[in-house]
Amino acid sequence: MNSFWNGKRRFVALLMFLAGVFVALRVPPVIPFIQLPGEKFPEGFNIPFTDIRMTNTFVAAVIVWILLLLFVVYIARRRPADGNEVPPGGFYNMFEALFEGLMNFVGGIAGGRHFRLIFNMFMTIFLVVLVANWMELVPGVDTIGFIHAHVKEKYDPVADEYKVVTTDGFEIYQGFLGISYVNGQCDWISPADEAAADEAALANAEVAAMAAQQTLIENEAYERYEAGHGDHGDEEHADDDHADEAGNDDHAENAGDTDAVAAARQEALDARSAEKQARRDRGCYTGVAISSWEDGYEPADKDKKKEPIPLHPDPRSEDAKRVPWVVLPFVRVASTDLNMTLTLGLISFFMIQYIGFKALGIGYLTKFFNFGTLFKSPLGGIDVAVGLLELIGDFAKILSFSFRLLGNIFAGSIVLFVMSFLVPILPWPFFMLEFGVGVIQALVFALLTAIFMNLATVSHHHDDDHDHAEDH
Amino acid sequence: MDPQSTILLGKAIGAGLAMIGAAGGGIGIGLSVGGAVMAMGRNPDHTPTIQTNMILGVAFAEAVAIYALVVSLIILFVLS
Numbered sequence: 001m002n003s004f005w006n007g008k009r010r011f012v013a014l015l016m017f018l019a020g021v022f023v024a025l026r027v028p029p030v031i032p033f034i035q036l037p038g039e040k041f042p043e044g045f046n047i048p049f050t051d052i053r054m055t056n057t058f059v060a061a062v063i064v065w066i067l068l069l070l071f072v073v074y075i076a077r078r079r080p081a082d083g084n085e086v087p088p089g090g091f092y093n094m095f096e097a098l099f100e101g102l103m104n105f106v107g108g109i110a111g112g113r114h115f116r117l118i119f120n121m122f123m124t125i126f127l128v129v130l131v132a133n134w135m136e137l138v139p140g141v142d143t144i145g146f147i148h149a150h151v152k153e154k155y156d157p158v159a160d161e162y163k164v165v166t167t168d169g170f171e172i173y174q175g176f177l178g179i180s181y182v183n184g185q186c187d188w189i190s191p192a193d194e195a196a197a198d199e200a201a202l203a204n205a206e207v208a209a210m211a212a213q214q215t216l217i218e219n220e221a222y223e224r225y226e227a228g229h230g231d232h233g234d235e236e237h238a239d240d241d242h243a244d245e246a247g248n249d250d251h252a253e254n255a256g257d258t259d260a261v262a263a264a265r266q267e268a269l270d271a272r273s274a275e276k277q278a279r280r281d282r283g284c285y286t287g288v289a290i291s292s293w294e295d296g297y298e299p300a301d302k303d304k305k306k307e308p309i310p311l312h313p314d315p316r317s318e319d320a321k322r323v324p325w326v327v328l329p330f331v332r333v334a335s336t337d338l339n340m341t342l343t344l345g346l347i348s349f350f351m352i353q354y355i356g357f358k359a360l361g362i363g364y365l366t367k368f369f370n371f372g373t374l375f376k377s378p379l380g381g382i383d384v385a386v387g388l389l390e391l392i393g394d395f396a397k398i399l400s401f402s403f404r405l406l407g408n409i410f411a412g413s414i415v416l417f418v419m420s421f422l423v424p425i426l427p428w429p430f431f432m433l434e435f436g437v438g439v440i441q442a443l444v445f446a447l448l449t450a451i452f453m454n455l456a457t458v459s460h461h462h463d464d465d466h467d468h469a470e471d472h
Numbered sequence: 473m474d475p476q477s478t479i480l481l482g483k484a485i486g487a488g489l490a491m492i493g494a495a496g497g498g499i500g501i502g503l504s505v506g507g508a509v510m511a512m513g514r515n516p517d518h519t520p521t522i523q524t525n526m527i528l529g530v531a532f533a534e535a536v537a538i539y540a541l542v543v544s545l546i547i548l549f550v551l552s
Contacts, residue, residue: 034548034549035549036545036546036549036550037550108520108524109520109524157475157479158475400532400535403535403538403539403542404531404534404535404538406542407538407539407541407542407545408538410545411541411545444527444531447524447527448528448531451524451528
């Protein structure tokens with residue numbers, strides 16, 4: 001294998017490029033359907049042994065844990081007996097170098113009595129967040145999934161009621177291998193909208209016809225006027241004939257009028273059918289005339305906040321044309337779900353408090369409720385206020401931890417979506433950017449946890465401790 | 473103007489306005505990194521300490537910008 005690819009690796013890049021060109025030409029790009037909460041799987045996909053529906057971010061989190069477990073097993077097996085050394089090279093050595101570098105890094109920040117605990121937390125959070133973040137770079141994540149009918153209820157503030165809205169979504173089509181695709185070039189138009197557009201086109205045609213009629217009548221009146229006052233004109237030979245004809249021969253004239261009116265009407269109608277044809281040429285079906293697409297849909301109870309049951313037609317059936325479709329990815333990056341980041345934030349919050357109590361005992365609480373100096377020093381009141389601010393600040397850490405990671409990674413995956421849509425062949429620079437963002441966010445999350453844990457171990461009573469004590 | 477487009481218009485304008493908050497984060501990050509680089513140039517021996525504090529400060533300043541981002545994302549994708 002190795003000898004086969006020696007010197008040929010550059011052709012892999014070329015092949016990938018060609019594959020990108022092929023895919024970009026063959027498959028229409030899909031405008032992403034962006035949703036902030038983790039998307040729920042269809043009916044029947046519960047978390048094993050529970051009633052809770054799985055979400056795609058949950059699947060990603062499980063994959064992260066499996067990968068990490070495999071990783072740990074691998075590292076543990078490759079680890080040489082004490083005193084021996086592993087020959088340089090390979091994944092294990094890379095990890096060892098990384099591990100050592102990070103160990104020195106954290107040692108410089110939080111080296112002390114509690115280094116082991118702090119570093120364990122640091123490394124765990126770092127690896128979890130890193131693997132979770134990097135999953136957005138894997139092809140197929142966020143793009144391959146269930147295709148599901150996107151029929152939802154939204155509150156209409158104008159009509160003050162819940163209405164079935166289907167503004168988002170695309171038409172579906174069957175590609176090769178019988179796989180269903182969401183066709184990004186065809187916005188789904190509801191039959192009602194389609195009928196309304198037809199009606200509007202008809203009305204337009206009527207208006208055009210009336211305008212033509214009006215022009216004709218005006219022309220006729222003008223001709224009559226000309227005929228009436230044109231007696232002393234020089235060039236009346238043709239006009240005279242015409243006026244006479246018009247006077248004698250109303251029927252012929254009317255037929256000519258009707259032709260002109262019909263032509264105007266037809267022109268307006270042609271514009272509409274050209275519009276439809278243009279859509280059809282793009283591979284979209286249009287004007288699907290099926291009675292009502294709302295049957296089978298159970299409306300949400302406004303008071304009980306019950307979840308509406310959406311339509312689930314077979315993507316291959318004729319019914320599929322009645323509803324808009326979106327892709328529900330099998331796997332979506334775990335860090336784009338607030339549940340994951342909030343959990344990590346809570347874990348790190350509790351670890352900060354835990355290490356504080358472990359290091360300082362019950363005296364740790366004086367950091368927040370600092371009444372000791374209230375009557376002793378003139379600035380005692382300020383100490384109390386500072387302690388309360390610390391308390392609020394500690395809870396704010398949960399929010400800032402979770403939103404920082406969520407915001408960065410969610411924004412990053414949107415950037416990847418949009419760039420893959422705009423530049424289907426070469427969005428690589430953005431993948432490199434997200435690679436870097438993934439590392440930095442994992443490092444920041446883990447590092448902040450380590451720093452805060454270290455800060456919590458430092459007593460606030462003595463000023464001779466660390467220089468970090470005055471950080472914030 | 474039809475209500476759906478009015479809602480869309482409001483959402484777009486609101487999300488854009490919310491992102492003004494990111495400017496503050498940018499200024500903050502620029503100031504803190506600038507100061508840290510200057511300090512590291514003056515006394516390279518203290519680089520680890522300065523770097524740590526810089527990353528902390530950057531992360532705090534960035535958090536504010538990210539709040540703005542989250543607000544605008546919520547306006548765009550969650551608000552109905």
